[in-house]
Amino acid sequence: MNESELRFLKSVYSEYYLKHSNLVEVPPPVGKREIGFVIGNEKVMRRHMSFQDNEAIRKYILNNLPWDAFHSCSVYEFPENPIDKKNIIWNEIAFDIDAKDLGCEGEVYWICDRCGEVLKKGLQKCPRCENELREVNFITSTCIEKTYEKAKELVFSLIEDFGISEKEIKIFYSGHMGFHVYVDAQVFREISQDERREIIDFLLLNELQPSLLVTFSQLQVKNIGVGRRVISNMIKIIESPTDYVFLDEISVKKIEQRKNELISSIKEGSLKLILSLLGQRILKRIIQEALSMSKIPIDPSVTLDEHRIIRMPGTLNSKSSFPKFEVSLNERIYPLDLLPSYGEKSIKLKIKFAPSLKVKGETFKKLYNTEEEIPRFYAAYLVSKGVAQVV
Amino acid sequence: MEFNVFLLAKYPFLEEAKSFLESYSTVSFENLSSDEDYTRAVKRGVERIKEAILFKKISFKNENLIDFKAEILSFPIAVAFIAALNDDFLRNIYATAEGKRIHELLKRDSYSDLELLLRDQKINFYPSEDSPSSLYKIAFSEYLKVSPQKWGKIWKLVNRQIKLGFVYVTREELSRLVSEHIKNRILERSRHPIDAESFSGPLKKGYIELKNVWDSYKSRFAKFEKETSEVSFPPCMVRLLSRQENGENLSHVERRSLVTYLIAKGQSIEEIINLLKSSPDFKESIARYQVEHLAGLKGSKKKYSPPSCETMKSYGLCFSDEWCKGIKHPLQYKGKPFSQTSKN
Numbered sequence: 001m002n003e004s005e006l007r008f009l010k011s012v013y014s015e016y017y018l019k020h021s022n023l024v025e026v027p028p029p030v031g032k033r034e035i036g037f038v039i040g041n042e043k044v045m046r047r048h049m050s051f052q053d054n055e056a057i058r059k060y061i062l063n064n065l066p067w068d069a070f071h072s073c074s075v076y077e078f079p080e081n082p083i084d085k086k087n088i089i090w091n092e093i094a095f096d097i098d099a100k101d102l103g104c105e106g107e108v109y110w111i112c113d114r115c116g117e118v119l120k121k122g123l124q125k126c127p128r129c130e131n132e133l134r135e136v137n138f139i140t141s142t143c144i145e146k147t148y149e150k151a152k153e154l155v156f157s158l159i160e161d162f163g164i165s166e167k168e169i170k171i172f173y174s175g176h177m178g179f180h181v182y183v184d185a186q187v188f189r190e191i192s193q194d195e196r197r198e199i200i201d202f203l204l205l206n207e208l209q210p211s212l213l214v215t216f217s218q219l220q221v222k223n224i225g226v227g228r229r230v231i232s233n234m235i236k237i238i239e240s241p242t243d244y245v246f247l248d249e250i251s252v253k254k255i256e257q258r259k260n261e262l263i264s265s266i267k268e269g270s271l272k273l274i275l276s277l278l279g280q281r282i283l284k285r286i287i288q289e290a291l292s293m294s295k296i297p298i299d300p301s302v303t304l305d306e307h308r309i310i311r312m313p314g315t316l317n318s319k320s321s322f323p324k325f326e327v328s329l330n331e332r333i334y335p336l337d338l339l340p341s342y343g344e345k346s347i348k349l350k351i352k353f354a355p356s357l358k359v360k361g362e363t364f365k366k367l368y369n370t371e372e373e374i375p376r377f378y379a380a381y382l383v384s385k386g387v388a389q390v391v
Numbered sequence: 392m393e394f395n396v397f398l399l400a401k402y403p404f405l406e407e408a409k410s411f412l413e414s415y416s417t418v419s420f421e422n423l424s425s426d427e428d429y430t431r432a433v434k435r436g437v438e439r440i441k442e443a444i445l446f447k448k449i450s451f452k453n454e455n456l457i458d459f460k461a462e463i464l465s466f467p468i469a470v471a472f473i474a475a476l477n478d479d480f481l482r483n484i485y486a487t488a489e490g491k492r493i494h495e496l497l498k499r500d501s502y503s504d505l506e507l508l509l510r511d512q513k514i515n516f517y518p519s520e521d522s523p524s525s526l527y528k529i530a531f532s533e534y535l536k537v538s539p540q541k542w543g544k545i546w547k548l549v550n551r552q553i554k555l556g557f558v559y560v561t562r563e564e565l566s567r568l569v570s571e572h573i574k575n576r577i578l579e580r581s582r583h584p585i586d587a588e589s590f591s592g593p594l595k596k597g598y599i600e601l602k603n604v605w606d607s608y609k610s611r612f613a614k615f616e617k618e619t620s621e622v623s624f625p626p627c628m629v630r631l632l633s634r635q636e637n638g639e640n641l642s643h644v645e646r647r648s649l650v651t652y653l654i655a656k657g658q659s660i661e662e663i664i665n666l667l668k669s670s671p672d673f674k675e676s677i678a679r680y681q682v683e684h685l686a687g688l689k690g691s692k693k694k695y696s697p698p699s700c701e702t703m704k705s706y707g708l709c710f711s712d713e714w715c716k717g718i719k720h721p722l723q724y725k726g727k728p729f730s731q732t733s734k735n
Contacts, residue, residue, distance in 0.1 A: 162531060163556020187532045187556065195535040197707040202548045206705065207644065212550045225553040304707050 005383050006041055008347070008390045012380040013065045013316055016323065016342040021058040023314030023325065023340065026071045027184065030054055032089065034079040036309050037066035038318065047309065050079040057312075067318040070309035073182075083307050090189040093196070094302055094310045095203075097151050098178035099143035101297035106137040106177055107355045111387060116369055118353040136385055139177055139320065141334065141358045148327070148335055151179035153229070154203065154296045155329055158183060161202070161225055166329065173335040175317025175324040180310060196304050202226070203296040214287055219271040221287075226294060231266055233290035238262050246285045251278050321380035337361050343377030349388040398504070400459040401451065401496055403466035404489075404573055405511050412464060431461040433593040436468035440601055443488035444481070444608055447673065451492055468594070472601055473581040475590070480669060481605055482581050483638035490574030497566040505562060508569050512576070516565065517557070525552065525559035529568070534558040537571040543643055625724035626710045627703050628652050638669045644706055646670075647685065652697040654686045655722055697721055 001009075017024075026033060035057065036047040047070075051057045061069060072079065073094045077087035099106060110119040110133040112126035119126075119133065126133055151171055158164040158181070168185040191199075201207060205226065213227045214220070221227050221234075237244055238259060241252045254277050255262060265273040275283050302308055311317065311324045327335050336359045354367040364378055371391060374382075382388035399408045435458075442449045455462045473485050497505055509516050514533055519525045531553055544550055552559040560568065590598050624632065631649040635641055641649065646667075653663050660682055667678045680689060687694030699720050703709040714726050 160555065161553050163554075187530070191532065191535065193707070195532075198535055198548045200707065202553075204705070205549060207544050207547050208549045209544050212545065222552060224559070225551060226549055227552075228554075300705055300707060 001383070001386065002389075004390045009321060009380055009383055010065055012321060012343050012376050015376070016316060017058075017062050017065065019342050020314065020323070020340050021062055023323070024054065024058050024061060024069075025313050026054055026057060027092070027182075029075060030057070032075045032077070032079055034072035034074075034076060034086065034309060035312075036070040037064065038068040039064055039066045043067055043318070048080050048082065061315065066315075069312040069315040071312050072307065072309050074306055086307075088306065091191070091306050092182065092184045093188045093191075094183075094308065095154055095181040096174070096178060096299040096302040096310075097147055097154065097181070097297060098299060099147045100177065101299065102143075102146055102150060104140075104143035104146055104177075106143050107140050109136050109138070109353060109355070110134065111136055111352060113386070116352045118368065134386065136387060137177070138355045138385065139336075139357060140355075141336065143177055144173075144335060147177065147179055148173075150296060151181055152329060154181050154298065157203065157229065157296065160228065162187070162199075164188075169329075171327055171329055172313055172324050173327050173338075174311060175322045176319045179327075180324070182310070193304060193306065200298065200300045200303050203298055204300065205291070205295045208291075210287075210291060214271075219275060221266075221269045221271060223267075223269040227269070229294035230287070230290045231269060233293040234266050234286055235263050236293070237286055237289060238266065244289060246289065247282070251282050254278060318384060321377070321384045334358065339377070343380060344375050346373040347376050347379050348373050348391045349379050349382065350391050351382060351388045353387050354382050396459040396463070397456050398507075400456050400462040402493065402504070402508065403463045404577070405508075407511075408463055408466070412467070428460050429464070430593050431458060432464035433468055433597045435461050435465035436472060437597040437600055439465060439469040439489075440472055440485055441604055443485045444604060447484065447488055447491075448495075449488045449492040451496060468597075470577060470581050471585055472598060474583055474585040475587040475598060476601065476605060477584070478605070480609070480636070480638035482578055483640070486574045486577040486581065487640065489577050490570040493573055494567055494570035497570070498563070502562050502566055505566055505569065508573075509565070512569060512572050514569060514572060519559050521554070526562050527565050528557040528559050529565070531556055531558050534560075534568070537568050537575065542567070623724065623726045625715060625721045625726075626712045627708050628721055630710055631708070635666060636669055640670060645708065647695075648698050648703065648706070648708060650682055651685050651695045652721055654682075654694070655697050660686060660688075
């Protein structure tokens with residue numbers, strides 16, 4: 001990235017923070033948390049900082065325009081000390097779900113920075129000029145929506161399985177291709193790493209013994225714990241059978257004919273009707289699929305590490321120049337439509353490549369080797385991805 | 392105050408046992424050495440620990456009920472011995488044996504004392520209303536605190552019935568949980584430092600006897616430690632190895648990871664069995680079958696590989712250091728280059 005692109009990004013960051021610094025919000029007690037920033041053109045990470053309150057953090061951000069900003073999930077006696085001398089007072093717990101962990105890589109392209117060649121297929125070198133190719137993962141609305149659904153499933157599990165109150169859970173769009181679920185509940189404050197690992201395994205279905213959930217002899221699924229997730233995913237399959245390639249035409253037809261009956265029997269945990277209607281082979285495939293859908297693919301390292309620092313709500317994410325912000329659990333919304341307003345004026349960019357993306361209710365079209373006037377907030381996204389230059 | 396002395400003899404860790412001992416201690420500290428009850432209690436305290444070391448369990452006979460005072464007093468004495476001997480390996484062996492004894496007693500008496508023990512240990516339990524196969528439910532945080540997942544997959548949270556923050560358990564399971572909880576409390580209690588120099592009379596004699604028994608038991612493990620050069624072991628395996636050597640009860644996944652790694656590194660079955668003997672729940676026939684199974688000598692005859700770095704990460708067992716960079720498997724770990732090792 002050259003000087004003019006850095007200057008442009010800084011101006012967008014400045015505009016965003018001047019307008020929305022009030023969105024920057026570290027959970028209390030602010031003064032007892034470790035704060036970290038990525039600053040300067042060299043993008044150096046500075047950790048082990050502490051600030052008295054959110055106002056002091058906002059002031060620092062406005063003065064320094066960091067590329068990224070983080071706060072600790074733990075509350076320390078001495079947040080500015082090295083890790084082994086911070087003394088944890090209590091821990092809060094964060095879960096990170098990234099589109100990649102759902103097998104959703106976004107739209108992946110290989111771009112040649114020398115000749116501008118854009119390839120959909122991964123090659124080592126550019127076929128035109130032999131230059132090394134750079135992999136770029138673009139955000140796609142499908143990935144965002146899928147990941148958002150998983151984040152909601154996680155929240156639902158925290159409420160239904162772990163008894164956490166909805167008030168104690170916050171769900172954030174990370175600013176790139178993921179969601180953070182942040183929990184401050186008394187019950188999670190004092191759990192050890194081993195206990196965190198159990199919660200991680202519960203969500204990732206590590207070491208799950210399906211025979212303890214599904215008893216074929218009694219044709220029953222236990223509607224509790226992981227079983228509850230399995231039942232709800234079996235219902236999803238029955239609701240839209242055509243979405244699942246393993247279901248042949250005859251099975252789909254049978255499901256469509258008795259859909260409501262099937263759903264109510266599965267809701268009760270009974271497999272009798274589904275077995276008599278579809279047979280053992282299809283039943284097993286449905287259970288297998290429902291089991292794999294029941295996995296909530298959190299990043300274990302984020303949840304396990306009690307010294308982890310997590311992106312600060314309300315700050316921009318340098319991977320996209322979009323902000324991390326809180327989203328609602330209940331609304332049926334597309335998170336990127338909720339991006340706060342900034343950078344609406346247009347700027348002319350020389351674009352190597354940009355796939356189509358829906359942001360703030362507008363669908364930005366696919367662009368290839370062109371010069372175009374686009375809003376500054378979206379221009380910042382393309383510049384951050386290294387696929388556009390300021391003209 | 393009236394005491395149910397038979398109950399206290401069975402469960403000498405109960406809060407009530409403290410009041411009993413206070414009300415009963417009419418002998419002054421100076422005259423303790425000559426008090427017969429006390430001498431018998433020290434003897435039984437020594438026996439408790441010797442049984443734990445040699446048989447991995449502590450007996451409970453009906454005659455213990457007759458000599459209830461010595462039985463009750465022998466428990467704090469045994470804990471004091473363990474604290475003075477100050478060895479994590481022994482601490483684990485003793486606490487596990489006491490835990491086993493409690494579980495067996497609960498089972499023998501058809502769990503009639505279970506609710507009393509739960510209340511004494513301040514474990515909140517509730518009758519289960521909505522799960523027909525379970526009698527009780529307990530908060531998931533309390534369930535996790537006693538780390539029952541170490542006992543096998545069935546205890547892992549992922550395989551449990553959990554709803555609105557409660558895990559559903561049967562009476563038998565709850566009895567194992569409370570035994571494990573008491574075991575953990577004994578571990579904690581035995582960590583309070585006690586200077587063996589302060590012992591005199593029967594206590595001193597008992598301490599010396601136990602030290603000799605313990606030293607000779609421990610020397611059996613020294614051989615393995617010497618032969619295992621930890622320099623080339625990755626930090627994940629060093630941690631598992633050291634926890635195993637300290638007599639910790641590794642979880643199934645942890646033990647399997649360590650054993651498959653040791654097999655791949657060329658350790659013999661005998662060497663590995665010898666190492667596993669430090670497990671508080673060690674049973675040679677089972678351990679031997681499992682190790683031989685993992686080595687491809689039994690069952691499916693498939694030799695199991697140790698987990699990759701990615702799998703170790705997903706288990707939360709990866710604790711990488713700077714020499715882990717670029718490796719994908721613990722077996723690829725080369726450790727600190729020899730030149731750097733020798734400089735230190």
